[in-house]
Amino acid sequence: MTADRRLLRDLAEHNERSVRAVLASEPEVRGGLDRETFALVRLSALLATDATTDSLRWAVDEAATTGIDDAALAQVLVSTAPAAGAAQAVASAARLALALGVDVEIEGWDGT
Secondary structure: OOHHHHHHHHHHOOOHHHHHHHHOOOHHHOOOOOHHHHHHHHHHHHHHOOOOHHHHHHHHHHHHHOOOOHHHHHHHHHHHHHHHOHHHHHHHHHHHHHHOOOOOOOOOOOOO
């Protein structure tokens, strides 16, 4: 069994060691992705799952350490929109804008 298949099996079986390794983003769990691609994929997942502004800010900061610019981060949102849906894309856009330091004011929303 390949390492990738073993990881998927272990995750599906709730293997605690594997789950911790994935959540810790250990380099050997990146599946061969370079740091930049890994950062973009992580941001995409956070955008699609309605992550908080603080989580997006963390992902933006992590991506910035790899040299990814704001334009590429905005394109991640655009790229995930068809899969996530319009409502999710709009909600994520506001959070991503705040994470990038763009001033966003939406009536009745506290920015979280």
